[in-house]
Amino acid sequence: MRARSILFAMIVIVMAIPVAAQPQWCSSPYSIVQTFQSGTTAWSLCWRWENGPGLIITHAYFRPSPNGSWINILWEARVSQLFVPYHSGSPRYLDVNYGFGAVPLSSYDCPASVGGTVIGPNSEVCKQVHDRGLAWKDHNKVRRGEELVLWGVLNAANYNYIIEWTFRDDGTILGRVGATAQNLPSAPTETHLHDPMWRIDVDLNGPCCDTVMRLSHSENMATGVATDTMPTVTTESGFVWNPVAFTDLHVMDGSLVNGKRHKTMIHLMPLREGTQRHKENFTKYDLWVTPYNASELLANDLPTYVAHGRNVQNADIVLWYTGGLHHMYRDEDGDFVNNVWKGSALVMWTGFTMKPMNLFDATPFYP
Amino acid sequence: MRVIRTAATLLLALAFPLAAQERLPSDPLTPAENERLVTVAIDYAQSHERLSRTRAKFAVVGTEIVDYKPERATREGTTPENAGRYGSVLLYRYDTNEGIRVIVDLRKFSGVSIARVSPQSTPVGREEIERAARLALANASVVRLIGGNADQFRILEPGSPNETGIEGLRVLGNGPNDRCSVNRCVDLFFRRDGGYIGGRVTVNLTAGSVLVAPVKGGQR
Numbered sequence: 001m002r003a004r005s006i007l008f009a010m011i012v013i014v015m016a017i018p019v020a021a022q023p024q025w026c027s028s029p030y031s032i033v034q035t036f037q038s039g040t041t042a043w044s045l046c047w048r049w050e051n052g053p054g055l056i057i058t059h060a061y062f063r064p065s066p067n068g069s070w071i072n073i074l075w076e077a078r079v080s081q082l083f084v085p086y087h088s089g090s091p092r093y094l095d096v097n098y099g100f101g102a103v104p105l106s107s108y109d110c111p112a113s114v115g116g117t118v119i120g121p122n123s124e125v126c127k128q129v130h131d132r133g134l135a136w137k138d139h140n141k142v143r144r145g146e147e148l149v150l151w152g153v154l155n156a157a158n159y160n161y162i163i164e165w166t167f168r169d170d171g172t173i174l175g176r177v178g179a180t181a182q183n184l185p186s187a188p189t190e191t192h193l194h195d196p197m198w199r200i201d202v203d204l205n206g207p208c209c210d211t212v213m214r215l216s217h218s219e220n221m222a223t224g225v226a227t228d229t230m231p232t233v234t235t236e237s238g239f240v241w242n243p244v245a246f247t248d249l250h251v252m253d254g255s256l257v258n259g260k261r262h263k264t265m266i267h268l269m270p271l272r273e274g275t276q277r278h279k280e281n282f283t284k285y286d287l288w289v290t291p292y293n294a295s296e297l298l299a300n301d302l303p304t305y306v307a308h309g310r311n312v313q314n315a316d317i318v319l320w321y322t323g324g325l326h327h328m329y330r331d332e333d334g335d336f337v338n339n340v341w342k343g344s345a346l347v348m349w350t351g352f353t354m355k356p357m358n359l360f361d362a363t364p365f366y367p
Numbered sequence: 368m369r370v371i372r373t374a375a376t377l378l379l380a381l382a383f384p385l386a387a388q389e390r391l392p393s394d395p396l397t398p399a400e401n402e403r404l405v406t407v408a409i410d411y412a413q414s415h416e417r418l419s420r421t422r423a424k425f426a427v428v429g430t431e432i433v434d435y436k437p438e439r440a441t442r443e444g445t446t447p448e449n450a451g452r453y454g455s456v457l458l459y460r461y462d463t464n465e466g467i468r469v470i471v472d473l474r475k476f477s478g479v480s481i482a483r484v485s486p487q488s489t490p491v492g493r494e495e496i497e498r499a500a501r502l503a504l505a506n507a508s509v510v511r512l513i514g515g516n517a518d519q520f521r522i523l524e525p526g527s528p529n530e531t532g533i534e535g536l537r538v539l540g541n542g543p544n545d546r547c548s549v550n551r552c553v554d555l556f557f558r559r560d561g562g563y564i565g566g567r568v569t570v571n572l573t574a575g576s577v578l579v580a581p582v583k584g585g586q587r
Contacts, residue, residue, distance in 0.1 A: 023446060023447050024391060024447050025391055025392050025393045025447045025450075026391050026392070026393040026394050027390075027391050027394055030393065030394060030395070046393045048393065048394075048395045048432065049395070050395075050431045050432070051429070051525045052429055052431070052490065058393045058434050059393060059434070075434060075436065076434045088583070089541040089542070090540075090541045090545065091538045091539075091554060091567070091569075092538060092539040092540070092541055093536050093537065093538055093539075093554070094490070094536075094537045094538075094539065095536065096490070097488075097489075097490035097491060097536075097537035098490055098491050098492075098496065098535060098536060098537055098553075099428075099429050099490070099492065099493065099525060100525055100534075101524070101525020101527075102525070104528070155525065156536070157534040157535070157536050157556045157563075158534075158556055158563050182562065182563055185556060185557075185563035185564060185565050185566065185567075185582070186554075186565065186566055186567030186580060186581075186582055186583060187567070187582070187583040188565075188582070189583075190583055201434075206444045206445075207436055207440045207444065207445060208440075208442060208443075208444065279541075280539075292436060293482075294433050294434075294435045294436065294453070294455075294470055294480070295455075295468045295470065295480060295482035296482075297455075297468075298484065298488045300485070300487060300488040301484065301485055301488045304485060316436065316440070336565055336582075337562075339564060339565050340559055340560055340562035340563065340564060340565070341562045341563050341565065342562050
């Protein structure tokens with residue numbers, strides 16, 4: 001009788017210990033499990049800093065309801081390259097092609113007053129959890145949203161790049177790069193572009209069986225009737241982003257559906273001010289789809305990767321996206337003082353959003 | 368009593384499933400792992416005749432943890448328990464002008480795969496920046512540009528807060544008349560007092576040459 005009581009007590013104790021249900025891919029401080037004030041949704045992910053590409057996100061899972069399952073969204077996401085060509089044709093830099101490190105952050109970068117905490121063994125990342133504005137508004141009803149933001153700063157010689165990843169309470173992910181710091185010492189007044197190139201290994205509901213479709217919108221100018229087409233991407237290839245067609249990529253898993261039995265998808269949608277095109281072949285497209293290959297990490301080699309013509313339908317796929325920042329010199333950037341440049345260019349941003357579709361059964365957090 | 372002990376062991380194992388593991392699949396490399404990773408990768412590449420056995424003919428460009436998915440993962444899925452832990456080493460071959468990426472199983476410390484990386488895409492490593500700095504600091508035009516005191520300039524460590532030192536950046540050439548279109552080139556940046564000295568220093572590592580250019584458009 002006593003033995004049974006002890007066993008019962010032990011079971012109660014163990015059940016009281018919060019056993020993490022999400023997969024444990026990394027340990028503290030690289031593991032982040034973030035719930036929001038709503039208490040409804042949560043993200044679980046890993047981060048790490050690699051000199052070169054900077055802040056990398058791995059194993060991102062989203063939980064749409066408190067008792068729901070963790071849904072795998074990303075295997076890995078990183079800035080794969082930062083190409084910086086100058087208007088005169090030279091120089092043409094590859095800012096990820098040297099193992100640049102992180103700029104250590106302090107409470108000035110990441111104050112607690114904006115929900116910030118500096119994390120990492122070398123204080124390389126700022127974690128912010130904060131209000132993100134209106135999630136939705138419906139006459140007299142309203143709901144504000146929250147988000148988790150992780151960012152670090154790549155020290156790429158004269159330039160600093162803010163590498164930022166945002167995970168919203170509604171399942172949306174944003175990837176952004178901000179360019180700042182000092183203009184090129186040899187050509188500080190010459191206009192140039194900064195082209196961040198992201199590699200996004202989407203594993204919707206796991207590595208297996210993802211399919212990508214490309215949205216293309218058009219309207220008949222005579223009748224006003226608009227149509228959307230969504231052809232399936234069958235073999236690895238690159239695509240031009242067309243602002244008139246609202247080009248974006250939709251990733252669908254073979255079996256994942258919401259409570260209404262509707263297919264769950266992730267939409268990769270560019271956030272951009274213009275389109276970069278250069279003589280280099282890896283800049284000829286804005287969006288690419290390849291099958292997963294652990295050795296294929298460098299966006300400059302994309303033309304070589306896709307030359308194989310491999311299948312990407314019902315497969316383990318990787319998306320690639322290139323943005324562009326057009327940096328025109330202005331007096332605010334700085335000037336030479338005794339042959340040393342003084343001043344810092346204000347941050348310019350570019351990036352993308354990954355918006356879920358049919359992940360929930362209805363508007364998240366609607367009463 | 369035996370029942371209790373067995374149950375307790377099982378329950379504790381369920382409650383703390385990861386306590387026995389040292390490093391999880393996505394944790395960053397430890398310095399000890401990094402060192403062994405490079406050794407295993409070089410051995411693996413040499414044993415597969417993808418790398419010269421003469422150390423001077425290649426450079427170690429970089430290492431990192433790789434979230435490697437075995438082929439079965441696309442069919443059966445991967446969990447932290449069955450995923451393993453992998454690292455990647457990027458090497459540059461001077462003799463063939465190409466990069467190779469070697470993936471290593473960090474639990475077994477054995478090679479998994481070797482892939483070619485195009486010469487233009489292969490990043491430059493610390494060894495090459497150091498060589499570029501040596502070439503540049505031995506050049507009279509560079510010494511004049513930086514004000515004569517070459518000794519104060521050392522390679523800046525990644526993330527270093529130092530306000531004086533040298534940083535390097537991979538640069539691509541533009542067209543057939545630019546030797547950096549084919550050769551391996553870096554631009555060096557001389558940081559002083561928190562700013563950068565005006566002017567361009569390009570080191571062609573393949574040719575072993577240094578080119579110095581003034582600030583474009585002059586200093587206003």
